[in-house]
Amino acid sequence: MLSEAKKKSQKSDLKYETSTKLPTLKTIKTKWDLGRYYYKNDKDPQIEKDIKATETALNSFAKKYRGGAWLKNSTSVVKAVKEFLSLDSLPGDRPLYYFSYRRELDASDVVAERLLNKFSDRLTKAGNEVLFFPLQLAKLPKALQKELLTIDATAPFRFFLKDVFEDAKYQLSEPEEKILSLKALTSRGLWVSGTEKILNKKTIEWKGKPMPIHGALMQFEQLGAKERHQMWGKVKTVLESIGEVAENELVALALDKKTNDELRGYQKPYSGTTRSYDSTDRTLETLVPVITGRGYELSRRFFAIKKKALGRELTYIDRNESVGSEPKIPFETAVAICRDTFYDFNPEYGKFFDEMLAGGNIDVWSKEGKGGGAFCSSGVDRPTMVFLNHNDSLESLRTLAHEMGHAIHSLRSKSQPTWYQDYSTLTAETASTFFESLAIERLLEQSSSREQVAILSGMIGDRIGTMIMCIARFQFELEMHETIRREGGMTWQEMSAALARHFAAYTGPAVKTSDEHGLIVLSKPHYRMNFYQYSYSFGEIGSSIMRARCKEDVEYREKVDHFLSQGGSGSVEDIFKSVGIDMSKASTFNQGLDLLEADIARFEKLVAKKD
Template sequence: MKKIKTKWNLNLFYKSANDTQIKKDIEKIKKAFIFFEKKYIKKDDYLKKEDKLFQALLDYENLIKLDTDKPLLYFHYRKDLDGKDQEAEANLNKLINELTKYENKILFFLLKIGKIEKKFQKKFLSGKKLRKYNYFLEKIFEMSKYDLAEKEEKIINLKNMPSHSMWVSGVQRTLSKQNVKFRGKEISIGEAQNKVSGLNTIERRALQDKVLEKIKEISSFAESEINAIVLNKKIDDELRGFKNPYSATILGYENNEKSILDFANIVTKHFYISNRFYNLKKKILKLDYMRYADRGARIGKTTKKISFKEAYEILKSIFKSIDKEYADILDNMLKKGQIDAYPKIGKSDGAYASSSVNTPTMVLLNQTDDFKSLMTFAHEMGHAIHSELSKKNQIEIYTHYSISAAETASTFFEQAVFDAIFEKLNNKEKIVALHDKIQGDIDTIFRQIAEFNFEIELHNSIRQKGALSSEEIGSMLNKHMKMYLGPAFKLKELDGYFFIRWSHIRNFFYVYTYAYGQIISKIMYDRFKKNNNFGKQIKKFLSAGGSKSPDDIFKDIGIDTARHNFFKEGLISIEKDINKLEKVYSA
C-alpha cells in the first residue's frame, strides 16, 4: 500500500454532530422499538408455539441489525480523540439517557422468554426450526433464574448511572485534574504515571511517591465511591439471588463458576513463577530490593525504530503467512481510515479495538515507533480480526463474542509477531524484548488474578462490615499484590492507595478474563507452531463469535479447558521463557 491513513475517518459514521442522519437513525430506532413493543407486549403465543417464537426472534434480530450503538460510538470516538470535546460528551450523555428509555420498552421480551415453561423450553431447544437460536435461548433460560419483574429491571437500568457510573466518573474527573511537579514542570498524574517505568531508580521511586501522595489527597472521596458502588452491587445481587459477588460477572461472560474459581486457584498456587521473575528482574536492575514503582521498570530499550508504515508491513507479512484474509482485513481498515495511529494532545491514552454489529471496527493506538508499539498494534489487530470474522460468519445475535475469549485472539497475533521479530534482534535487544514479553504475561495473568483475589476479599468485607476505610482498602490491596510480587519487594503503606487509580476494580471481577484468555492463547499458539495446519482451527475459533460458550468453542477446535492440568501448560511456558531470559542475560 503506497499511502496509508493514520487518522480515523469518522465520516464512516456521521459528518458532524449536526448531521441530519443522526436524527434519522435515532428516529428509526425509536419507531422500531415502539413497533416491536406494540406487536409483542400483549402476545403470549410465541411462548408456546415454535413457529411463533421463530418469527418473534427474527423480529428481535432485526432490532439488533439497526445497531443502536452507531450514534453512541460516533460521539464516544470523538471524545477519545479529544477529551475536551464538550459537544461530544453532552451528546453522548443525552443519547445514553434517551436510548436507554427505548431499550427499556423491549425488556419484557427476553424476560417473558426466560419464563417459558420448562416443558416448552425442552421442546424449543430440541426443535429443528429454532436450531440457529439454540445457544441464545439456552443463555436466556439460564439467566432467567436471576431476572426481576419488568418494572424492577427498568429501575435497575435507570439507577446504574447515579449509583455506579457517576460515582466512578466523578473520581476519574477529579484524578484528571491532579498534577505533580516533575523536573520543574507541572504534569498530570496520568502523564507522570506513564513516565515512571522509563526513569532511573531514584527518579522513578520519587515520582511514583509524588503520584501516590497526590491521589491520597482524594482518598476520602474514593473511599465513599468504592463503598457505595460495592454496596449497590450487593443490593443488585441480593435482589437477583446471586450468592457470591463474582457470580453475575462469570455467568455474564458465559463461563462456569466452579471452573473459573479453580482456574484462579491454580494461578494463585503458581505465584512462585512471578516471584521468580521479579527476583531475576531485581538482579538485572542491580537493586537490593524492589519498590512498587519498580514493578514495571524498563530494563532497557530496543533501539530499533519501527515507523507505523514499517509496523504495518511487518504485520501484513506475518498475518498473510497465517491466513491471507487476516492481511486483507488489515489493508481494508487502513484504506478506509479505521485505525488512528499517533498520540496527540487530548487523545485517550492506551489502545483498543472497538466494534458493533453493523458499524466499522475501529482501532485506537498511541504509536511511538518502537518495538512495544509494534506489539500493541498486533494485539489490537487480533481483536479487530476476531470482530470482523465474527460479523462475517455469524448472525447478528452471535456477532459479539464473550470477553473471556477476546484476549485469546489478541495475544495469539501478538505472539506470532513477537516470534517473527525476536531472532532479528541483537543480544541486548533480545534481553529487553524477552523481558517485556514475560512482564506482559506476569501483568496479564498473575497480577490480574491477584487483583481478582483482592476484589473477592474487598466485596466480602464490605458486605460483612458495611464499609471499609481507605486505609483498610489500601492495606488489603498491598497484601494481595505482595503475594504475586514476592520477597523481592518491600511495599509501603502509601503503595496501597493505588486502588484510587485502578479502574479495573470498578468493573467488577472482569480481570480474570485477561488471565483466562492469555493462557489459552499461549497453548493455542504452541499448537500452531508445532503444526501450521492448526491455523484452520484458529480461524474457526475467530469466526465463531458468541455462537457457543467459550469453553465449547475451544473444545470444537480440540482445546479442552476442563481437562486436568490444562491451564498448567500455559503457566509452564512462562517458566520456560524465564529460563530463556536467564540464559540470554548470562550470555
Template sequence: MKWLPLLLALSLVPGAAPASVGAANDPHVLPTLSIPRRNSMNHVPKRSETAPESRWKLEDLFGDQAAWDKEYAEAKAQIKQIADYQGKLADVSQLKACFELEDELSLHVERLYVYANMKHHEDTAEPTYQALSDKSKKLSVESGEALSFITPEVLGLSDEQLDAIIKDESVAKFRHTLEEMRRQKAHVLSKSEEALLAQVGNVSSAPGTIFGMLNNADLKFPKVKNEDGEEVELSHGRYIQFLESKNRDVRREAFLAMYDTYGKLKNTLASTLNANVTKNIFYAKARKYDSVLGMSLYGDNIPKEVYTNLIDTIHKHLPLMHRYMELRKKLLGLDELHMYDLFAPLVEEFKMDITYEEAKKTVADSLKPLGEDYLKVLQEGFEDGWIDVYENEGKRSGAYSWGAFGTHPYVLLNHKDNLNSMFTLTHEMGHALHSYYSDTNQNYRDAQYTIFLAEVASTLNEALLMDYLLGKSTDPKEKMYLLTYYADQFRTTVFRQTMFAEFEKIVHERAEQGESLTPQELSKIYYDLNVQYYGTGMVVDKDIEMEWARIPHFYNSFYVYKYATGFSAATSFSKQILEEGQPAVDRYLGFLKSGGSDFSINILKKAGVDMSSPEPIEQAMSVFEELIGQMEQLTN
C-alpha cells in the first residue's frame, strides 16, 4: 500500500509525522533541518478559533462522515472478495483480476486511513476522531492479512511460469511488481522455513525494544546547572538546549553528565547492540545474502558501491570538515575546540520575522528556477486548501506532507514567523509536489517512491531557498547567520550520518568475521572515527567514545546513510539546475514524475544523478567548500 513507507517514517521519529524524517530534537542522532520552534505566545487557540482559510480542506478527500462510512463498507466487502483468488494465481487472467482488486482495496484503505488520521491530528484530544483513527488502523491490519497470500503464491510458481506471466501483455502494468517479486525469489525460503522465521519475529525485535525501554524509560540522568545557575535534571530533550548554550560550562557539564550515565551501563548496552548485530547476521545467512549490508541494500536494489562510494568520497573530503572545525574554533574565540562546542551558536542569532504570507512569497521566488509549471502547482497548493498552517490546541506537533492517491497532497505545519518555519514550508512543499507529480503521471501501484528518494525533493527546495536568500542578502550578519545554518546541515546530514554509516559497516563486518564486540572495542571504533572525521585540530574528548550507546538508529541497521545520499543528490540537482538551466530542470521534473516506476537508483540516474558514482557527493562537497570560503571571507 502506498502509505506504508510513510508509516515507517512515522515510527522512526517520535512526535514527527509521515514523509518528514529529516529532523529530531537531538543533534547527535539526526540532523536538525527544519523543526519549527514552539509558540511562545501565552494563548494557543482552539481549533474552532483558527481562520478557515488557514486550514486544510479534508473535504476534498471525503465530503462528510457518510462518504467515509460508505467507502469503509466497500473496503470491508472487498476484503472478503480477495480470498476468492487464493490458489488461482497461476492463471494470468486470475492474477490480473486479483492485482486489480488489490489496488482498489489498497486505495480505499489508504484514503480511509489518511483521512481519519489527519482529522485526528487536527485535535488529538477529540474522541470522535481518536475512534475513527483506531477504526482505520484495524481495517489496515485486516486488509494486510487478507492480501498476505499473494506474494508467497506468486513466488511459489516455477521460474518458467513466472517468466511467461511477466512477458504477457495483459499484465503489462503490473510488470514492475512481478519483476520485483522475481528478484526477491532467491531470498524467499520454503513455506515451512518462512513460517519458522515469522515465529521468531517477536524475538528478533527484542534488542531494539530493550534498548528503547532502557534509553527512554529507565535511564536516569543527574542534575546539571543551567545558564541561570539552577540545578536542572538532564534529559534527552534538554540535552540539545544545554549544548546550544552560550555558556561553555553549561555545555561541558551536560556533555560529561550524559556520557558518564551511559558509561555506567556500557556492558548492558554493548550486549544489546551485539544482540541486534547477531540478529542481523542470522537473517542474512538464513536468507542467503552475502552480508548484512548486502541484505539491507537489496530491498531498494541499491548497489553496494552507493554505500562504499559515500564513505570513500567523504574520506577524501575530510580536510574540508577539519577546515570548518578550525573556522568554528576561530568564530567561537577558543584556544581549543571540544566535542561539546560543536553545537554552540557561531554568531549572534539574526532575528528574522517572516510572516506566513511573506514566507510563501519568498519560497515561490526561490523556486522560480524550477519553471512555470512547478510554480503553478505550488501556488495551487498555497491557495487551494492543501496546507493546515497554524498551531491550535491539541494539534499534532511538527510538520509533514501526506495524502492519498487521486487527491491532492496535504501539508501539516505549526507555523511560527521565523526562518525555521519558512524552511519547513519549502521542505514539506517539496514532498507535496513530488507526490503530486508522481500521482498524476503514474498508476496507483507505481506512484509511491521509496524512502531512499523521499528526502531529495524536499532538500532540493531547501537548497534553492538558501541559495536565493544568500544571493539577495546584503547584511554581513544576516549572511553569516545563513551560511552557518547551511554549513551545519552539511556537517550533521552528510559528514555525521556518514560516520554513523561507517561505524555500522565496521561493526557488522567484524562480527561477521567472528570477532567479539566488547564495550571497549565498540568504544575504540567509535572514538577513532571521531578523530578521523573531526581531525586533530580539535580535542576529541574521551567521553565521546560512549556515544554509540545512545544512537537509536543503530537498531534500524544501515538506514542512516540515506540521509547523506539524499542530501547529496538534492545538492547535486540544485547545482545542475542553477548552472545548466532548462535541461537540468527537465531532468529533475522527470525524476518527480517517475514515482516508484523503476528502482530508485535508476530513476536518479535517468535524471542525471548517478549515486553509484562519487560525482553527486563531489558536487555536494564543492558547495560545502564554497560555503566555508564565504564564511572565511566574512571573518577576515
C-alpha cells in the first residue's frame, strides 16, 4: 500500500525535454482570432454577401433542375450531380460558424445567438429549395442506379451515390422533409442551446472567488480528496438547480427523435445514428456485448487494483484519483509534448500544429460564460478551430492531443474532394484517441518508475473512460430513450439514478456509486447527441490496434496517414479494412481489450513494487 506521504504529495511542474529537433515556434495565441478567419464584427457587410450568394446559388440550381429533365439518362444525371456537389463550397455556413463560435465563447452574447438563429432560418429555407434533388436521385429506376454505380464517370463520387440510393428507404416526401428541417431549430436546437445558456452563466464560489461551473466540472476530480468532495457538493447544487429545465429538454429531445424515427421507419433508437455514421447496427451490436462482458470485467479489475493501492474507500467521483501524484503540466509543456509527438510521427502534422498555435486557432483558457468541455471544429474550405478549457493537468494534456488528433484528421481529409472532406464520427474518434494516447506514451518514455505509476493510472483510467465507460453511457442512453418512448417521460431524478446504475456496472464493487453521481446527465452535451458516445469506444479500440502496429512496424505510419486521408470516401468498415483492420468482428474488439489488459497488468506490477 502507498504511504500517506506519497498519497498526499503535492503536484510539481513536469520537466520534459523534447527528443525531436523542433523548429522555433512563433508566439502562441491563446484566444481565437475570429476576425482573421471570419468577420470583423457582426455588422461586417461580408456576412450578408455570403448569405445572399448562397441563397442565389441554391435558388438558381433549383430553377435549373427542378423540372426533372436531368433524370432521363446517366449522362445527364452525372452532369447534374457534379453541379449539386459543387454547392458544398458555397460560403453560407461561414456566418453560422462565426456566430456559433462567439456563442461558445460567451453565453451572454445575445447578438450572436439572435443572428445565429436568424441566419440558420434563412439558410434552412434556402437549403430546402434543393431538397428535391437527393430525393429524386434516390428514387431513380434500379437499372439506372446500377449503371451509375459501375460507369467510370461516377468514380469520383460513387460512394456518395451509393449512400443516397441506400437512404431512399428512410426518406419522406419533399414537403415532409421540409417540415422536419424547419422544425429542427424549435424542436431540438433551441432546447439544447437554452439549457447550455443557463448552465454557462452559472458559477460556484471557491476559495472566496467565483468559478465558472464548467471550470469546476473540469477541475473537481483532479483535486485532493477533501477538496474534491467539497467542490462536488457545490457542483451538485448547481446541477440540481437546473434539473427541471434539463429534464424537459431531454424528454423533448427523446420524443422528437421518436417521432422522426417512426416517420422514417428506423426500427431501433440508434439505427439513425449508425446510418449517419456510415456504419451498421450489426457493428454496434457486435461491439456492445464484448465491452459489457469482458470489458466490464477488466474495468472492475483495474478499479480493485486502484482501491487497494490507495488504501481507502472510493466513490464514483474518486475513480480517477491518481495512484501517486500526477505532475502539473503547464500549457507550454503540454504544447512541447504534443509538438514532439506530432513532429516525430509526421513532420507535416507538427508544422500544422505550429500554425494552429500561432494563428489564433486554439482558444485555451476557461472563463465565466465560456462553454464547457473541448471540441475541434472544421468544415469544407473552413479553418480548423480547437476549443479548450485548459487547467495545467495531465487530463488537459490528453485533451489537447485528442482535439489536435481531430484537427490533423481534418487537415488530411481536405485532400479529398469537397463532398468527402467530412468524415464519420467513428473514424473521427479513432484519430483523436490515436494521438491522445501517442502523446501520453511519449510522456511515459521520459518518466521514472514512480512517475509511470501516476501517469499509467491516468492513462488507463482515461482508456477505460473512453473504451468502457462510454458503452455504459450508451446503455443508459438506450434505457432513457426506451423508457421515454414506453412511458412518455422520465424525471431528472430517475435519469440520474439510471445513469449511476450503469456507472456502477462498469466500475464494480471497488467503487461506491450513488444516485447523485448520475447528475452529469443534466449538463453533459453528449447525452443530447443521439448515441454519439459509442463512437469513443469504437475509436479507442481501432486506434489502440493502430498504435500497436506502429510499434511493430514503423512503416505502418503510412497506413495511418492513409486512414486519416480518407475523409468520408467510404463506409467506416471499408476505410478500416484499407489499413488491414476488420472492425465488424468481435475478435477485433477483443484485440483492443487485449492491449488494455496488458496495460493493466503493467500497472499492477508497478504498483506492487511500491507496496
